[in-house]
Amino acid sequence: MPDTLKLIHIIKYSKKMADYIEPKVLKGFRDFLPQAETVRRGLVEKIEASFRSFGFVPIDTPALEYAEILLGKGGGETEKQIYRFKDNGERDIALRFDLTVPFARFTAMHSAELTFPFKRYHIGKVWRGENTQRGRYREFMQCDFDIIGSESPATDFEIILLIHSAMKNLGVDVTIHVNHRGLFNRFLSNIGQSEKSVEVLRAVDKLGKVGEGETLKTLTSLAGETNAKKIIEFISAKGGFSQTLDRLTELSGGVCPESERLADLCRYMTEAVGSNGNADPFLINPSITRGLDYYTGVVFETFLNDLPDIGSVCSGGRYDNLAGLYSKDKNSVSGIGASIGLDRLIAALESLDKLPSADNCRTAIACVEIEKSGQYQRLAGRLRQEGIPCEVFTDPCGEKQLVKQFVLAEKKGLRYVIIPGKNPPSDPVTLRDISARQNKELTIEELIWVLKR
Amino acid sequence: MPDTLKLIHIIKYSKKMADYIEPKVLKGFRDFLPQAETVRRGLVEKIEASFRSFGFVPIDTPALEYAEILLGKGGGETEKQIYRFKDNGERDIALRFDLTVPFARFTAMHSAELTFPFKRYHIGKVWRGENTQRGRYREFMQCDFDIIGSESPATDFEIILLIHSAMKNLGVDVTIHVNHRGLFNRFLSNIGQSEKSVEVLRAVDKLGKVGEGETLKTLTSLAGETNAKKIIEFISAKGGFSQTLDRLTELSGGVCPESERLADLCRYMTEAVGSNGNADPFLINPSITRGLDYYTGVVFETFLNDLPDIGSVCSGGRYDNLAGLYSKDKNSVSGIGASIGLDRLIAALESLDKLPSADNCRTAIACVEIEKSGQYQRLAGRLRQEGIPCEVFTDPCGEKQLVKQFVLAEKKGLRYVIIPGKNPPSDPVTLRDISARQNKELTIEELIWVLKR
Numbered sequence: 001m002p003d004t005l006k007l008i009h010i011i012k013y014s015k016k017m018a019d020y021i022e023p024k025v026l027k028g029f030r031d032f033l034p035q036a037e038t039v040r041r042g043l044v045e046k047i048e049a050s051f052r053s054f055g056f057v058p059i060d061t062p063a064l065e066y067a068e069i070l071l072g073k074g075g076g077e078t079e080k081q082i083y084r085f086k087d088n089g090e091r092d093i094a095l096r097f098d099l100t101v102p103f104a105r106f107t108a109m110h111s112a113e114l115t116f117p118f119k120r121y122h123i124g125k126v127w128r129g130e131n132t133q134r135g136r137y138r139e140f141m142q143c144d145f146d147i148i149g150s151e152s153p154a155t156d157f158e159i160i161l162l163i164h165s166a167m168k169n170l171g172v173d174v175t176i177h178v179n180h181r182g183l184f185n186r187f188l189s190n191i192g193q194s195e196k197s198v199e200v201l202r203a204v205d206k207l208g209k210v211g212e213g214e215t216l217k218t219l220t221s222l223a224g225e226t227n228a229k230k231i232i233e234f235i236s237a238k239g240g241f242s243q244t245l246d247r248l249t250e251l252s253g254g255v256c257p258e259s260e261r262l263a264d265l266c267r268y269m270t271e272a273v274g275s276n277g278n279a280d281p282f283l284i285n286p287s288i289t290r291g292l293d294y295y296t297g298v299v300f301e302t303f304l305n306d307l308p309d310i311g312s313v314c315s316g317g318r319y320d321n322l323a324g325l326y327s328k329d330k331n332s333v334s335g336i337g338a339s340i341g342l343d344r345l346i347a348a349l350e351s352l353d354k355l356p357s358a359d360n361c362r363t364a365i366a367c368v369e370i371e372k373s374g375q376y377q378r379l380a381g382r383l384r385q386e387g388i389p390c391e392v393f394t395d396p397c398g399e400k401q402l403v404k405q406f407v408l409a410e411k412k413g414l415r416y417v418i419i420p421g422k423n424p425p426s427d428p429v430t431l432r433d434i435s436a437r438q439n440k441e442l443t444i445e446e447l448i449w450v451l452k453r
Numbered sequence: 454m455p456d457t458l459k460l461i462h463i464i465k466y467s468k469k470m471a472d473y474i475e476p477k478v479l480k481g482f483r484d485f486l487p488q489a490e491t492v493r494r495g496l497v498e499k500i501e502a503s504f505r506s507f508g509f510v511p512i513d514t515p516a517l518e519y520a521e522i523l524l525g526k527g528g529g530e531t532e533k534q535i536y537r538f539k540d541n542g543e544r545d546i547a548l549r550f551d552l553t554v555p556f557a558r559f560t561a562m563h564s565a566e567l568t569f570p571f572k573r574y575h576i577g578k579v580w581r582g583e584n585t586q587r588g589r590y591r592e593f594m595q596c597d598f599d600i601i602g603s604e605s606p607a608t609d610f611e612i613i614l615l616i617h618s619a620m621k622n623l624g625v626d627v628t629i630h631v632n633h634r635g636l637f638n639r640f641l642s643n644i645g646q647s648e649k650s651v652e653v654l655r656a657v658d659k660l661g662k663v664g665e666g667e668t669l670k671t672l673t674s675l676a677g678e679t680n681a682k683k684i685i686e687f688i689s690a691k692g693g694f695s696q697t698l699d700r701l702t703e704l705s706g707g708v709c710p711e712s713e714r715l716a717d718l719c720r721y722m723t724e725a726v727g728s729n730g731n732a733d734p735f736l737i738n739p740s741i742t743r744g745l746d747y748y749t750g751v752v753f754e755t756f757l758n759d760l761p762d763i764g765s766v767c768s769g770g771r772y773d774n775l776a777g778l779y780s781k782d783k784n785s786v787s788g789i790g791a792s793i794g795l796d797r798l799i800a801a802l803e804s805l806d807k808l809p810s811a812d813n814c815r816t817a818i819a820c821v822e823i824e825k826s827g828q829y830q831r832l833a834g835r836l837r838q839e840g841i842p843c844e845v846f847t848d849p850c851g852e853k854q855l856v857k858q859f860v861l862a863e864k865k866g867l868r869y870v871i872i873p874g875k876n877p878p879s880d881p882v883t884l885r886d887i888s889a890r891q892n893k894e895l896t897i898e899e900l901i902w903v904l905k906r
Contacts, residue, residue, distance in 0.1 A: 020781060021525065023779035024562070026540075031563065032568060034512055037512050038511060041501075052814060054814075057491060058494055062478055062482035063578060083540060090486070093479060093704075109477070115864040121489065127516070139515050150848055154848070154849075157827070192858070231492075267827060269827065270827065271828055286834055326473070326474055328473060354507045373606070373611075375725075394603050395570065396607075408568065410705075411568040
């Protein structure tokens with residue numbers, strides 16, 4: 001619609017109180033107030049910087065897609081939670097519920113324009129009509145990064161290294177739990193249980209929720225007591241990376257491509273970031289399976305060393321044939337990808353008091369005389385040139401009411417108020433430290449020096 | 454839905470070719486490939502930096518809102534273009550079509566948590582089912598910034614100064630065309646035509662589209678020939694800011710609060726950014742009205758000096774009672790706001806060859822032997838520490854096939870490929886300049902020095 005109609009109805013309908021509309025947001029949706037939004041943007045910026053430093057590039061896709069694209073020809077579980085509707089042209093459309101399916105469609109459509117291996121990241125909102133009682137949101141931001149078009153073990157390694165590096169750049173230490181779906185299948189085959197792999201994987205996936213006792217019961221009914229105990233032994237293997245890998249390899253019937261893949265990963269990681277005995281930044285956790293049908297190779301979850309109970313903050317794995325549904329081309333596009341759980345990560349960083357401090361404005365210039373607004377902004381411009389953010393207050397207080405501007409600054413969480421001299425921007429100023437309640441006379445050069453610290 | 458179900462259907466349905474789904478995006482929607490998305494993110498980052506340097510803070514609101522909130526109790530033109538539907542709980546919901554209406558709802562809901570004057574910016578996607586034949590998109594990004602809760606002339610000035618400053622930071626010179634809605638009304642009253650102000654404004658608003666002849670005809674039928682000529686004279690006034698203002702003030706019956714407001718603005722702007730005669734960065738353009746019902750004070754449009762014909766890249770104005778529709782409170786929240794047309798700005802910067810060059814990765818490390826992947830990443834880590842983005846190639850080429858990696862680098866638009874020595878990261882390297890097709894032997898310190906330039 002034309003700009004001119006933007007807010008007509010607000011003016012029009014607000015005249016009569018009878019037309020008052022209660023302001024509210026939909027359940028499961030959130031407003032982000034300045035502080036929360038500053039934190040979110042700051043965090044995303046830092047994570048993006050890590051992606052870029054590894055040569056990953058951003059893409060974006062539409063929020064709305066044809067429902068057929070998002071749902072395939074099936075639907076099932078997904079269909080119940082998707083925001084799906086008919087547009088004015090009677091097209092069957094829906095809001096994206098993740099960034100992976102649009103990426104598959106994107107890859108099939110644009111493969112001729114992309115260079116493989118393709119390393120991309122995608123940060124954007126997705127929508128799911130989930131049950132909000134479990135503390136889930138219906139609108140949230142996803143942060144995915146993938147390398148597609150290569151089966152090299154160096155890509156598995158790079159994704160895991162990038163997680164480690166991105167978290168380090170956020171000031172937190174993590175332990176990345178790695179597993180290989182193929183190794184588990186080989187083990188099942190070795191104990192003659194490969195035809196039950198789906199059921200077994202499902203039972204193992206629930207281990208964390210239902211406990212070892214319950215899992216053993218389920219497994220016994222599936223595979224008999226001896227095999228059930230072997231499965232529990234397999235998924236409970238612990239210790240350093242190499243030690244665990246040796247044990248798993250033995251249980252799986254000896255060295256195989258999957259155990260070699262994990263051994264490569266271990267060697268690369270150790271060479272790249274080192275290892276310090278008990279506090280390895282990565283380990284093998286054979287109980288991690290990451291779901292049943294999708295991943296085909298290495299899978300992983302990431303835990304904060306200081307807050308492991310909050311759950312994995314970054315998970316993913318290797319998959320085959322990303323774009324298969326949308327591509328007539330027989331060449332499959334395999335890859336490895338990960339997704340950072342931003343909401344969970346923010347909650348964790350907050351409780352660890354490690355939220356990145358945003359490069360916020362800390363300083364305002366007091367508006368003493370409105371007539372000098374132009375000069376105040378020149379003074380502010382001088383500071384901004386030096387990289388110092390600076391607000392200019394806009395409602396005049398007069399020389400005797402400066403305290404009003406101090407109160408405003410305090411409410412806004414600012415640290416300093418500059419009271420300009422008679423002739424801004426050249427005259428010396430008074431700098432008010434709001435929390436210390438102290439004033440200092442400073443030349444402009446001194447002011448810049450103080451504010452740059 | 455659980456992560457485990459993420460892509461099940463892709464795997465499931467891609468097995469049979471009969472289930473192939475044609476990959477396509479909805480009309481009016483766009484994929485952003487890495488280059489376009491890098492440009493867009495880079496531009497947004499630069500604009501955000503300007504906002505922050507003025508002490509503006511970010512907010513975000515949900516993409517979906519109750520339809521009643523977005524449409525008021527009316528609808529009309531807006532209703533035809535909005536994406537509106539029933540969710541699974543039979544709620545009547547819709548996608549936001551701009552950022553202003555959600556901001557009004559936000560302000561009414563959170564006024565107790567905000568500090569006024571409140572200076573915020575909001576960058577996000579909006580959706581309109583518009584006719585795409587006019588080259589409009591159905592999904593696009595808006596970039597709004599407002600100061601609300603103050604009627605000070607210093608706020609009008611600050612918004613206009615911020616536009617000027619943000620555009621300067623993007624490397625382009627602009628001319629901001631300013632007008633005052635109240636001054637025009639006063640002029641109409643002075644010629645006895647105030648009761649026809651809506652019709653007259655509508656006719657004037659079309660001046661650019663239909664030309665002066667047609668406008669004169671319409672105005673004559675509305676207000677008689679003499680008055681029509683006076684109106685044309687008023688809206689055609691040209692020259693320097695003060696000169697034009699003097700003429701308009703005279704035609705409106707002499708000095709009044711509205712003419713004083715514009716005079717203040719002129720003085721502040723001149724003090725803050727200077728003025729150089731014919732190339733003023735701002736001027737009065739009395740034909741700018743910015744629609745009929747919404748704005749109540751100063752209005753403005755922004756034109757690029759090197760590409761004025763592309764139209765205004767940033768427009769807005771002063772309004773009363775933003776949150777009135779959603780607030781029982783009798784205190785109105787007035788303010789001034791502006792919106793940057795990102796798509797248009799990107800198109801303009803592109804044709805002026807002034808798109809900000811993204812801080813992209815220019816360098817890759819060749820993967821000669823896969824076994825050294827860990828060491829290659831250590832070398833890359835050394836560069837990243839110095840602020841140099843660096844990709845590591847993941848598919849080994851062997852020493853005799855390095856050309857394959859050069860070709861890959863060229864395809865990706867990289868400038869350099871590093872061929873590591875025998876023992877990375879400490880050994881000297883060979884640096885390949887892709888476009889110059891030259892190799893150089895360098896120590897790690899020399900490498901850092903070259904790549905930092």
